[in-house]
Amino acid sequence: xxxxxxxxxxxxxxxxxxxxxxxxxxxxxxxxxxxxxxxxxxxxxxxxxxxxxxxxxxxxxxxxxxxxxxxxxxxxxxxxxxxxxxxxxxxxxxxxxxxxxxxxxxxxxxxxxxxxxxxxxxxxxxxxxxxxxxxxxxxxxxxxxxxxxxxxxxxxxxxxxxxxxxxxxxxxxxxxxxxxxxxxxxxxxxxxxxxxxxxxxxxxxxxxxxxxxxxxxxxxx
Amino acid sequence: xxxxxxxxxxxxxxxxxxxxxxxxxxxxxxxxxxxxxxxxxxxxxxxxxxxxxxxxxxxxxxxxxxxxxxxxxxxxxxxxxxxxxxxxxxxxxxxxxxxxxxxxxxxxxxxxxxxxxxxxxxxxxxxxxxxxxxxxxxxxxxxxxxxxxxxxxxxxxxxxxxxxxxxxxxxxxxxxxxxxxxxxxxxxxxxxxxxxxxxxxxxxxxxxxxxxxxxxxxxxxxxxxxxxxxxxxxxxxxxxxxxxxxxxxxxxxxxxxxxxxxxxxxxxxxxxxxxxxxxxxxxxxxxxx
Numbered sequence: 001x002x003x004x005x006x007x008x009x010x011x012x013x014x015x016x017x018x019x020x021x022x023x024x025x026x027x028x029x030x031x032x033x034x035x036x037x038x039x040x041x042x043x044x045x046x047x048x049x050x051x052x053x054x055x056x057x058x059x060x061x062x063x064x065x066x067x068x069x070x071x072x073x074x075x076x077x078x079x080x081x082x083x084x085x086x087x088x089x090x091x092x093x094x095x096x097x098x099x100x101x102x103x104x105x106x107x108x109x110x111x112x113x114x115x116x117x118x119x120x121x122x123x124x125x126x127x128x129x130x131x132x133x134x135x136x137x138x139x140x141x142x143x144x145x146x147x148x149x150x151x152x153x154x155x156x157x158x159x160x161x162x163x164x165x166x167x168x169x170x171x172x173x174x175x176x177x178x179x180x181x182x183x184x185x186x187x188x189x190x191x192x193x194x195x196x197x198x199x200x201x202x203x204x205x206x207x208x209x210x211x212x213x214x215x216x217x218x219x220x221x
Numbered sequence: 222x223x224x225x226x227x228x229x230x231x232x233x234x235x236x237x238x239x240x241x242x243x244x245x246x247x248x249x250x251x252x253x254x255x256x257x258x259x260x261x262x263x264x265x266x267x268x269x270x271x272x273x274x275x276x277x278x279x280x281x282x283x284x285x286x287x288x289x290x291x292x293x294x295x296x297x298x299x300x301x302x303x304x305x306x307x308x309x310x311x312x313x314x315x316x317x318x319x320x321x322x323x324x325x326x327x328x329x330x331x332x333x334x335x336x337x338x339x340x341x342x343x344x345x346x347x348x349x350x351x352x353x354x355x356x357x358x359x360x361x362x363x364x365x366x367x368x369x370x371x372x373x374x375x376x377x378x379x380x381x382x383x384x385x386x387x388x389x390x391x392x393x394x395x396x397x398x399x400x401x402x403x404x405x406x407x408x409x410x411x412x413x414x415x416x417x418x419x420x421x422x423x424x425x426x427x428x429x430x431x432x433x434x435x436x437x438x439x440x441x442x443x444x445x446x447x448x449x450x451x452x453x454x455x456x457x458x459x460x461x462x463x464x465x466x467x468x469x470x471x472x473x474x475x476x477x478x479x480x481x482x483x484x485x486x487x488x489x490x491x492x493x494x495x496x497x498x499x500x501x502x503x504x505x506x507x508x509x510x
Protein backbone atom coordinates (compact mmCIF):
# COMPACT_ATOMS: atom_id res chain seq x y z
CA UNK A 1 0.00 0.00 0.00
CA UNK A 2 2.81 2.37 0.97
CA UNK A 3 4.51 1.32 -2.26
CA UNK A 4 1.52 2.48 -4.31
CA UNK A 5 1.54 5.83 -2.58
CA UNK A 6 5.28 6.08 -3.12
CA UNK A 7 4.68 5.29 -6.79
CA UNK A 8 2.11 8.08 -7.10
CA UNK A 9 4.66 10.55 -5.71
CA UNK A 10 7.69 9.24 -7.60
CA UNK A 11 6.02 9.54 -10.99
CA UNK A 12 5.47 13.25 -10.44
CA UNK A 13 8.53 14.67 -8.72
CA UNK A 14 8.08 17.86 -10.69
CA UNK A 15 4.71 18.48 -9.03
CA UNK A 16 6.46 19.40 -5.78
CA UNK A 17 8.36 22.20 -7.43
CA UNK A 18 5.28 23.26 -9.35
CA UNK A 19 3.23 23.49 -6.19
CA UNK A 20 5.94 25.44 -4.38
CA UNK A 21 6.08 27.98 -7.21
CA UNK A 22 2.31 28.02 -7.39
CA UNK A 23 2.23 28.80 -3.65
CA UNK A 24 4.39 31.89 -4.19
CA UNK A 25 2.24 32.94 -7.12
CA UNK A 26 -0.94 32.39 -5.14
CA UNK A 27 0.15 34.48 -2.16
CA UNK A 28 0.98 37.35 -4.48
CA UNK A 29 -2.15 37.17 -6.66
CA UNK A 30 -4.64 36.54 -3.86
CA UNK A 31 -2.96 39.03 -1.54
CA UNK A 32 -6.10 40.83 -0.44
CA UNK A 33 -8.39 40.68 2.58
CA UNK A 34 -11.13 38.99 0.57
CA UNK A 35 -9.09 35.84 0.21
CA UNK A 36 -6.99 36.01 3.35
CA UNK A 37 -9.09 33.58 5.39
CA UNK A 38 -9.34 31.10 2.56
CA UNK A 39 -5.94 31.15 0.96
CA UNK A 40 -4.53 27.96 2.50
CA UNK A 41 -7.76 26.04 1.97
CA UNK A 42 -7.82 27.02 -1.69
CA UNK A 43 -4.14 26.17 -2.00
CA UNK A 44 -4.62 22.70 -0.56
CA UNK A 45 -7.50 22.01 -2.94
CA UNK A 46 -5.23 22.93 -5.83
CA UNK A 47 -2.51 20.72 -4.38
CA UNK A 48 -4.85 17.72 -4.22
CA UNK A 49 -6.17 18.39 -7.70
CA UNK A 50 -2.71 18.68 -9.15
CA UNK A 51 -1.14 15.64 -7.50
CA UNK A 52 -4.20 13.47 -8.01
CA UNK A 53 -4.75 14.27 -11.66
CA UNK A 54 -1.06 14.08 -12.54
CA UNK A 55 -0.72 10.65 -10.90
CA UNK A 56 -3.87 9.37 -12.60
CA UNK A 57 -2.79 10.67 -15.99
CA UNK A 58 0.53 8.86 -15.62
CA UNK A 59 -1.36 5.66 -14.80
CA UNK A 60 -3.47 6.19 -17.91
CA UNK A 61 -0.61 7.09 -20.20
CA UNK A 62 1.06 3.70 -20.43
CA UNK A 63 -1.96 1.73 -19.28
CA UNK A 64 0.09 1.03 -16.20
CA UNK A 65 -2.94 -0.36 -14.44
CA UNK A 66 -2.22 -3.52 -16.44
CA UNK A 67 1.01 -3.81 -14.45
CA UNK A 68 -0.67 -3.06 -11.12
CA UNK A 69 -3.30 -5.70 -11.83
CA UNK A 70 -0.68 -8.25 -12.83
CA UNK A 71 1.17 -7.86 -9.53
CA UNK A 72 0.18 -9.82 -6.43
CA UNK A 73 -2.09 -6.99 -5.34
CA UNK A 74 -5.83 -6.95 -4.81
CA UNK A 75 -8.05 -4.50 -6.62
CA UNK A 76 -9.31 -3.30 -3.23
CA UNK A 77 -5.76 -2.34 -2.28
CA UNK A 78 -5.32 -0.39 -5.51
CA UNK A 79 -8.55 1.54 -4.88
CA UNK A 80 -7.83 2.11 -1.20
CA UNK A 81 -4.34 3.43 -1.99
CA UNK A 82 -5.89 6.09 -4.24
CA UNK A 83 -8.18 7.25 -1.44
CA UNK A 84 -5.39 7.34 1.09
CA UNK A 85 -3.18 9.25 -1.31
CA UNK A 86 -5.60 12.19 -1.01
CA UNK A 87 -4.74 12.64 2.66
CA UNK A 88 -1.07 12.55 1.78
CA UNK A 89 -1.63 15.24 -0.86
CA UNK A 90 -3.45 17.47 1.66
CA UNK A 91 -0.54 17.13 4.06
CA UNK A 92 2.04 17.75 1.34
CA UNK A 93 0.04 20.80 0.23
CA UNK A 94 -0.17 22.04 3.82
CA UNK A 95 3.58 21.67 4.36
CA UNK A 96 4.56 23.27 1.05
CA UNK A 97 2.13 26.18 1.36
CA UNK A 98 2.88 26.54 5.07
CA UNK A 99 6.57 26.88 4.23
CA UNK A 100 5.83 29.44 1.52
CA UNK A 101 3.67 31.45 3.97
CA UNK A 102 6.39 31.27 6.59
CA UNK A 103 9.03 32.39 4.10
CA UNK A 104 6.94 35.41 3.21
CA UNK A 105 6.69 36.31 6.89
CA UNK A 106 10.40 35.81 7.52
CA UNK A 107 11.39 37.76 4.45
CA UNK A 108 9.39 40.68 5.86
CA UNK A 109 7.90 41.58 2.53
CA UNK A 110 5.13 44.10 2.45
CA UNK A 111 2.98 41.06 1.93
CA UNK A 112 2.62 39.05 5.11
CA UNK A 113 0.11 36.23 4.91
CA UNK A 114 -1.02 34.65 8.14
CA UNK A 115 0.34 31.20 9.05
CA UNK A 116 -1.47 27.97 8.30
CA UNK A 117 -3.56 26.45 11.13
CA UNK A 118 -5.64 23.41 12.06
CA UNK A 119 -8.91 24.98 10.88
CA UNK A 120 -7.41 25.33 7.40
CA UNK A 121 -6.55 21.63 7.41
CA UNK A 122 -9.98 20.56 8.60
CA UNK A 123 -11.83 22.80 6.16
CA UNK A 124 -9.62 21.65 3.26
CA UNK A 125 -10.08 18.05 4.36
CA UNK A 126 -13.84 18.49 4.37
CA UNK A 127 -14.06 20.12 0.95
CA UNK A 128 -11.54 17.77 -0.64
CA UNK A 129 -13.30 14.69 0.66
CA UNK A 130 -16.64 15.86 -0.74
CA UNK A 131 -14.88 16.57 -4.02
CA UNK A 132 -12.95 13.29 -4.38
CA UNK A 133 -15.89 11.25 -3.09
CA UNK A 134 -17.65 12.25 -6.28
CA UNK A 135 -14.55 12.24 -8.49
CA UNK A 136 -13.14 8.79 -7.64
CA UNK A 137 -16.09 6.58 -8.62
CA UNK A 138 -16.14 8.41 -11.97
CA UNK A 139 -12.37 8.07 -12.29
CA UNK A 140 -12.44 4.32 -11.66
CA UNK A 141 -15.25 3.96 -14.16
CA UNK A 142 -13.99 6.19 -16.99
CA UNK A 143 -10.28 6.87 -16.35
CA UNK A 144 -8.46 10.17 -15.89
CA UNK A 145 -8.13 11.07 -19.57
CA UNK A 146 -11.85 10.90 -20.26
CA UNK A 147 -12.51 13.09 -17.22
CA UNK A 148 -9.87 15.66 -18.01
CA UNK A 149 -12.17 18.60 -18.69
CA UNK A 150 -14.68 17.55 -16.08
CA UNK A 151 -12.02 17.40 -13.39
CA UNK A 152 -10.75 20.92 -14.15
CA UNK A 153 -14.24 22.41 -13.87
CA UNK A 154 -15.19 20.25 -10.92
CA UNK A 155 -12.12 21.11 -8.87
CA UNK A 156 -12.42 24.80 -9.77
CA UNK A 157 -15.90 24.82 -8.24
CA UNK A 158 -14.39 23.50 -5.04
CA UNK A 159 -11.50 25.94 -5.32
CA UNK A 160 -13.89 28.91 -5.20
CA UNK A 161 -16.36 27.23 -2.87
CA UNK A 162 -14.76 28.49 0.39
CA UNK A 163 -14.98 32.04 -0.87
CA UNK A 164 -18.62 31.52 -1.86
CA UNK A 165 -19.51 29.90 1.45
CA UNK A 166 -17.94 32.79 3.33
CA UNK A 167 -20.01 35.27 1.30
CA UNK A 168 -23.09 33.26 2.04
CA UNK A 169 -22.26 33.32 5.73
CA UNK A 170 -21.73 37.08 5.73
CA UNK A 171 -25.00 37.68 3.91
CA UNK A 172 -26.96 35.77 6.51
CA UNK A 173 -24.77 36.67 9.47
CA UNK A 174 -27.50 38.77 11.11
CA UNK A 175 -30.21 36.13 10.90
CA UNK A 176 -31.47 34.18 13.85
CA UNK A 177 -30.54 30.80 12.36
CA UNK A 178 -26.89 31.71 11.93
CA UNK A 179 -26.82 33.31 15.38
CA UNK A 180 -28.10 30.09 16.94
CA UNK A 181 -25.63 28.02 14.93
CA UNK A 182 -22.77 30.22 16.09
CA UNK A 183 -23.97 30.03 19.67
CA UNK A 184 -24.11 26.25 19.42
CA UNK A 185 -20.53 26.00 18.18
CA UNK A 186 -19.18 28.53 20.66
CA UNK A 187 -20.72 26.64 23.57
CA UNK A 188 -19.08 23.40 22.48
CA UNK A 189 -15.48 22.50 23.11
CA UNK A 190 -13.58 23.07 19.82
CA UNK A 191 -13.09 19.33 19.57
CA UNK A 192 -16.77 18.69 18.92
CA UNK A 193 -16.98 20.45 15.53
CA UNK A 194 -13.54 19.08 14.68
CA UNK A 195 -14.68 15.54 15.49
CA UNK A 196 -17.88 16.12 13.52
CA UNK A 197 -15.90 17.23 10.46
CA UNK A 198 -13.55 14.24 10.70
CA UNK A 199 -16.54 11.92 11.09
CA UNK A 200 -18.24 13.35 8.00
CA UNK A 201 -14.99 13.06 6.00
CA UNK A 202 -14.59 9.42 6.97
CA UNK A 203 -18.20 8.56 6.20
CA UNK A 204 -18.08 10.21 2.81
CA UNK A 205 -14.78 8.61 1.87
CA UNK A 206 -15.89 5.16 3.06
CA UNK A 207 -19.12 5.33 1.07
CA UNK A 208 -17.31 6.52 -2.01
CA UNK A 209 -14.60 3.87 -1.56
CA UNK A 210 -17.20 1.09 -1.51
CA UNK A 211 -18.74 2.37 -4.74
CA UNK A 212 -15.33 2.72 -6.42
CA UNK A 213 -14.31 -0.74 -5.29
CA UNK A 214 -17.53 -2.18 -6.70
CA UNK A 215 -16.76 -0.52 -10.04
CA UNK A 216 -13.09 -1.50 -10.09
CA UNK A 217 -13.73 -5.14 -9.22
CA UNK A 218 -15.74 -5.38 -12.44
CA UNK A 219 -13.27 -3.50 -14.57
CA UNK A 220 -11.39 -5.26 -17.38
CA UNK A 221 -7.97 -4.32 -18.73
CA UNK B 222 -5.70 -31.69 -11.34
CA UNK B 223 -3.42 -33.98 -13.18
CA UNK B 224 -0.02 -33.87 -11.51
CA UNK B 225 2.61 -31.84 -13.24
CA UNK B 226 0.29 -29.42 -15.03
CA UNK B 227 1.33 -25.89 -14.24
CA UNK B 228 -1.44 -24.36 -16.30
CA UNK B 229 -4.77 -25.89 -17.23
CA UNK B 230 -7.36 -24.10 -19.33
CA UNK B 231 -10.70 -25.87 -19.76
CA UNK B 232 -13.63 -24.79 -21.95
CA UNK B 233 -12.66 -21.16 -21.54
CA UNK B 234 -15.13 -18.77 -23.11
CA UNK B 235 -15.17 -15.02 -23.51
CA UNK B 236 -17.54 -13.10 -25.73
CA UNK B 237 -16.97 -9.63 -27.09
CA UNK B 238 -19.21 -7.91 -29.60
CA UNK B 239 -16.75 -8.55 -32.44
CA UNK B 240 -14.88 -11.60 -31.20
CA UNK B 241 -15.59 -14.85 -29.35
CA UNK B 242 -13.10 -17.10 -27.64
CA UNK B 243 -14.87 -20.41 -28.14
CA UNK B 244 -14.55 -22.77 -25.18
CA UNK B 245 -10.84 -23.38 -25.60
CA UNK B 246 -8.88 -26.01 -23.69
CA UNK B 247 -5.17 -26.65 -23.39
CA UNK B 248 -2.63 -27.38 -20.70
CA UNK B 249 1.06 -26.85 -20.05
CA UNK B 250 3.13 -29.38 -18.09
CA UNK B 251 5.75 -28.21 -15.63
CA UNK B 252 9.25 -27.73 -16.95
CA UNK B 253 8.38 -26.90 -20.55
CA UNK B 254 8.03 -23.99 -22.92
CA UNK B 255 4.77 -23.60 -24.80
CA UNK B 256 4.53 -21.40 -27.83
CA UNK B 257 1.11 -19.89 -28.35
CA UNK B 258 0.73 -19.06 -32.01
CA UNK B 259 -1.92 -17.69 -34.25
CA UNK B 260 -2.52 -14.73 -36.53
CA UNK B 261 -3.30 -11.28 -35.16
CA UNK B 262 -6.77 -11.17 -33.66
CA UNK B 263 -6.93 -14.96 -33.17
CA UNK B 264 -7.42 -14.67 -29.41
CA UNK B 265 -3.88 -14.95 -28.05
CA UNK B 266 -3.91 -11.74 -26.03
CA UNK B 267 -7.45 -12.36 -24.80
CA UNK B 268 -6.42 -15.79 -23.55
CA UNK B 269 -3.37 -14.38 -21.79
CA UNK B 270 -5.41 -11.60 -20.21
CA UNK B 271 -7.88 -14.20 -18.99
CA UNK B 272 -5.09 -16.27 -17.46
CA UNK B 273 -3.69 -13.12 -15.80
CA UNK B 274 -7.20 -12.36 -14.52
CA UNK B 275 -7.15 -8.96 -16.22
CA UNK B 276 -10.47 -9.74 -17.87
CA UNK B 277 -13.25 -11.93 -16.55
CA UNK B 278 -14.20 -15.16 -18.26
CA UNK B 279 -17.78 -15.88 -19.26
CA UNK B 280 -17.41 -19.57 -18.53
CA UNK B 281 -14.87 -22.34 -18.22
CA UNK B 282 -11.97 -22.87 -15.87
CA UNK B 283 -8.42 -21.62 -15.55
CA UNK B 284 -6.13 -23.33 -13.09
CA UNK B 285 -2.63 -22.13 -12.40
CA UNK B 286 -0.49 -24.25 -10.05
CA UNK B 287 -3.69 -26.27 -9.57
CA UNK B 288 -5.57 -23.26 -8.18
CA UNK B 289 -8.46 -21.29 -9.63
CA UNK B 290 -6.92 -18.16 -11.10
CA UNK B 291 -9.61 -15.76 -9.88
CA UNK B 292 -10.12 -16.99 -6.32
CA UNK B 293 -6.37 -17.40 -5.69
CA UNK B 294 -5.37 -14.34 -7.67
CA UNK B 295 -2.73 -12.90 -5.34
CA UNK B 296 -1.23 -16.23 -4.36
CA UNK B 297 -0.83 -17.19 -8.02
CA UNK B 298 0.62 -13.85 -9.07
CA UNK B 299 3.37 -14.18 -6.48
CA UNK B 300 4.59 -16.99 -8.72
CA UNK B 301 3.99 -15.53 -12.16
CA UNK B 302 6.38 -13.42 -14.15
CA UNK B 303 4.82 -11.43 -16.96
CA UNK B 304 6.05 -9.65 -20.08
CA UNK B 305 3.60 -7.84 -22.33
CA UNK B 306 3.97 -6.72 -25.92
CA UNK B 307 4.09 -3.07 -24.93
CA UNK B 308 5.76 -1.35 -22.04
CA UNK B 309 3.25 -0.60 -19.31
CA UNK B 310 5.81 0.40 -16.71
CA UNK B 311 6.00 4.06 -15.77
CA UNK B 312 8.11 5.85 -18.35
CA UNK B 313 9.01 8.60 -15.90
CA UNK B 314 10.76 6.16 -13.58
CA UNK B 315 14.18 4.50 -13.61
CA UNK B 316 14.76 0.75 -13.07
CA UNK B 317 15.97 1.61 -9.56
CA UNK B 318 12.76 3.44 -8.75
CA UNK B 319 10.54 0.76 -10.25
CA UNK B 320 12.36 -1.83 -8.17
CA UNK B 321 11.64 0.18 -5.02
CA UNK B 322 7.92 0.16 -5.84
CA UNK B 323 7.52 -3.40 -7.08
CA UNK B 324 9.92 -5.39 -4.90
CA UNK B 325 7.83 -5.03 -1.70
CA UNK B 326 4.87 -6.79 -3.35
CA UNK B 327 6.81 -10.00 -3.91
CA UNK B 328 7.65 -12.17 -0.93
CA UNK B 329 10.59 -13.74 -2.76
CA UNK B 330 11.99 -10.70 -4.54
CA UNK B 331 15.67 -11.25 -5.36
CA UNK B 332 17.76 -8.09 -5.70
CA UNK B 333 20.79 -10.04 -6.75
CA UNK B 334 18.91 -11.60 -9.65
CA UNK B 335 17.36 -8.26 -10.63
CA UNK B 336 20.59 -6.31 -10.76
CA UNK B 337 22.25 -9.31 -12.36
CA UNK B 338 19.76 -9.16 -15.24
CA UNK B 339 20.09 -5.39 -15.55
CA UNK B 340 23.83 -5.81 -15.93
CA UNK B 341 23.48 -8.78 -18.28
CA UNK B 342 21.04 -6.86 -20.49
CA UNK B 343 23.20 -3.74 -20.19
CA UNK B 344 20.31 -1.66 -18.87
CA UNK B 345 21.19 1.54 -17.02
CA UNK B 346 19.77 1.60 -13.48
CA UNK B 347 19.30 5.31 -13.28
CA UNK B 348 17.94 6.19 -16.67
CA UNK B 349 14.25 6.85 -17.18
CA UNK B 350 12.38 4.17 -19.10
CA UNK B 351 11.20 6.69 -21.64
CA UNK B 352 14.80 6.90 -22.83
CA UNK B 353 14.93 3.12 -23.42
CA UNK B 354 14.49 1.56 -26.86
CA UNK B 355 11.66 -0.94 -27.44
CA UNK B 356 14.09 -3.84 -27.05
CA UNK B 357 15.49 -2.41 -23.80
CA UNK B 358 11.99 -2.03 -22.42
CA UNK B 359 11.20 -5.66 -23.22
CA UNK B 360 14.43 -6.73 -21.56
CA UNK B 361 13.55 -4.62 -18.55
CA UNK B 362 10.14 -6.33 -18.27
CA UNK B 363 11.90 -9.67 -18.53
CA UNK B 364 14.34 -8.68 -15.75
CA UNK B 365 11.41 -7.89 -13.44
CA UNK B 366 9.59 -11.07 -14.48
CA UNK B 367 12.59 -13.24 -13.62
CA UNK B 368 13.55 -11.62 -10.31
CA UNK B 369 10.99 -12.97 -7.90
CA UNK B 370 11.31 -16.72 -8.26
CA UNK B 371 8.32 -17.06 -10.61
CA UNK B 372 7.54 -20.64 -11.62
CA UNK B 373 5.41 -19.64 -14.58
CA UNK B 374 6.50 -16.94 -16.98
CA UNK B 375 3.75 -15.62 -19.24
CA UNK B 376 4.70 -13.49 -22.20
CA UNK B 377 2.45 -11.84 -24.73
CA UNK B 378 4.28 -11.23 -28.01
CA UNK B 379 7.59 -10.44 -26.26
CA UNK B 380 9.56 -10.66 -29.49
CA UNK B 381 7.33 -8.53 -31.71
CA UNK B 382 9.08 -5.47 -33.03
CA UNK B 383 12.49 -6.67 -31.86
CA UNK B 384 15.48 -7.26 -34.08
CA UNK B 385 16.79 -10.82 -34.54
CA UNK B 386 19.69 -10.33 -32.12
CA UNK B 387 17.38 -9.20 -29.29
CA UNK B 388 14.96 -12.01 -30.10
CA UNK B 389 17.67 -14.61 -29.96
CA UNK B 390 18.90 -13.30 -26.63
CA UNK B 391 15.43 -13.44 -25.10
CA UNK B 392 14.83 -16.97 -26.38
CA UNK B 393 18.18 -18.07 -24.97
CA UNK B 394 17.21 -16.74 -21.56
CA UNK B 395 14.00 -18.78 -21.72
CA UNK B 396 15.91 -21.93 -22.53
CA UNK B 397 18.18 -21.29 -19.59
CA UNK B 398 15.20 -20.64 -17.35
CA UNK B 399 13.58 -24.02 -17.94
CA UNK B 400 16.76 -25.82 -16.98
CA UNK B 401 15.01 -25.56 -13.64
CA UNK B 402 12.42 -28.31 -14.01
CA UNK B 403 9.81 -26.58 -11.87
CA UNK B 404 9.55 -23.68 -14.24
CA UNK B 405 7.47 -23.22 -17.35
CA UNK B 406 6.98 -20.58 -19.97
CA UNK B 407 3.93 -19.69 -22.03
CA UNK B 408 4.63 -17.23 -24.76
CA UNK B 409 2.54 -15.99 -27.60
CA UNK B 410 4.01 -14.97 -30.90
CA UNK B 411 3.15 -14.75 -34.54
CA UNK B 412 6.77 -15.27 -35.50
CA UNK B 413 6.89 -19.03 -35.99
CA UNK B 414 10.68 -19.17 -36.25
CA UNK B 415 10.83 -18.24 -32.55
CA UNK B 416 9.22 -21.58 -31.81
CA UNK B 417 11.60 -23.67 -33.90
CA UNK B 418 14.31 -23.07 -31.35
CA UNK B 419 12.61 -23.15 -28.01
CA UNK B 420 9.07 -24.49 -27.90
CA UNK B 421 8.42 -27.97 -26.53
CA UNK B 422 4.67 -27.58 -26.97
CA UNK B 423 2.72 -25.58 -29.48
CA UNK B 424 -0.81 -24.33 -29.10
CA UNK B 425 -2.24 -22.93 -32.29
CA UNK B 426 -5.28 -20.70 -32.05
CA UNK B 427 -7.30 -19.36 -34.96
CA UNK B 428 -10.52 -17.34 -34.89
CA UNK B 429 -11.02 -18.01 -31.20
CA UNK B 430 -10.61 -21.78 -31.54
CA UNK B 431 -7.73 -24.11 -30.77
CA UNK B 432 -6.50 -25.79 -33.94
CA UNK B 433 -4.08 -27.99 -32.01
CA UNK B 434 -2.21 -28.03 -28.74
CA UNK B 435 0.45 -30.68 -28.63
CA UNK B 436 4.19 -31.40 -28.65
CA UNK B 437 6.07 -29.63 -31.37
CA UNK B 438 7.71 -32.79 -32.64
CA UNK B 439 4.32 -34.47 -33.08
CA UNK B 440 3.17 -31.62 -35.23
CA UNK B 441 6.26 -31.53 -37.38
CA UNK B 442 6.10 -35.30 -37.87
CA UNK B 443 2.44 -35.44 -38.84
CA UNK B 444 1.82 -32.34 -40.89
CA UNK B 445 2.91 -32.38 -44.49
CA UNK B 446 2.86 -30.21 -47.55
CA UNK B 447 1.63 -31.88 -50.73
CA UNK B 448 2.34 -30.65 -54.26
CA UNK B 449 0.89 -32.18 -57.33
CA UNK B 450 -1.24 -32.12 -60.40
CA UNK B 451 -4.77 -30.76 -60.11
CA UNK B 452 -6.29 -34.12 -61.11
CA UNK B 453 -5.23 -35.45 -57.73
CA UNK B 454 -7.69 -33.09 -56.05
CA UNK B 455 -10.84 -35.14 -55.99
CA UNK B 456 -13.41 -36.59 -53.62
CA UNK B 457 -11.16 -39.21 -52.03
CA UNK B 458 -8.16 -36.94 -51.46
CA UNK B 459 -9.75 -33.64 -50.50
CA UNK B 460 -10.77 -34.71 -46.95
CA UNK B 461 -7.07 -35.17 -46.13
CA UNK B 462 -6.23 -31.56 -46.89
CA UNK B 463 -6.58 -28.74 -44.38
CA UNK B 464 -5.74 -25.92 -46.73
CA UNK B 465 -5.41 -25.95 -50.47
CA UNK B 466 -3.82 -23.45 -52.79
CA UNK B 467 -4.58 -23.98 -56.45
CA UNK B 468 -2.46 -22.48 -59.19
CA UNK B 469 -2.62 -22.76 -62.94
CA UNK B 470 0.02 -25.48 -62.80
CA UNK B 471 -1.29 -27.57 -59.98
CA UNK B 472 -1.98 -27.42 -56.28
CA UNK B 473 -0.25 -27.17 -52.96
CA UNK B 474 -2.03 -28.40 -49.86
CA UNK B 475 -1.46 -28.99 -46.18
CA UNK B 476 -2.31 -32.33 -44.62
CA UNK B 477 -2.49 -33.36 -40.99
CA UNK B 478 -1.61 -36.94 -41.80
CA UNK B 479 1.52 -37.07 -43.89
CA UNK B 480 1.76 -40.88 -43.69
CA UNK B 481 -1.72 -41.53 -45.01
CA UNK B 482 -1.31 -39.09 -47.87
CA UNK B 483 2.03 -40.64 -48.82
CA UNK B 484 0.43 -44.06 -48.94
CA UNK B 485 -2.53 -42.77 -50.91
CA UNK B 486 -0.73 -40.73 -53.54
CA UNK B 487 2.57 -42.62 -53.68
CA UNK B 488 4.74 -41.20 -56.49
CA UNK B 489 1.96 -39.10 -57.99
CA UNK B 490 2.68 -36.16 -55.68
CA UNK B 491 5.55 -34.57 -53.83
CA UNK B 492 4.96 -34.84 -50.09
CA UNK B 493 7.27 -32.99 -47.71
CA UNK B 494 7.25 -32.09 -44.06
CA UNK B 495 5.57 -28.77 -43.40
CA UNK B 496 7.13 -25.94 -41.43
CA UNK B 497 5.20 -24.21 -38.67
CA UNK B 498 4.83 -21.19 -40.87
CA UNK B 499 3.24 -23.27 -43.63
CA UNK B 500 0.98 -24.97 -41.12
CA UNK B 501 -0.17 -21.63 -39.81
CA UNK B 502 -0.59 -20.11 -43.26
CA UNK B 503 -2.62 -22.94 -44.77
CA UNK B 504 -4.77 -23.43 -41.71
CA UNK B 505 -5.64 -19.76 -41.52
CA UNK B 506 -6.24 -19.28 -45.23
CA UNK B 507 -8.11 -22.53 -45.88
CA UNK B 508 -8.81 -23.02 -49.54
CA UNK B 509 -7.26 -20.44 -51.83
CA UNK B 510 -7.96 -20.55 -55.55
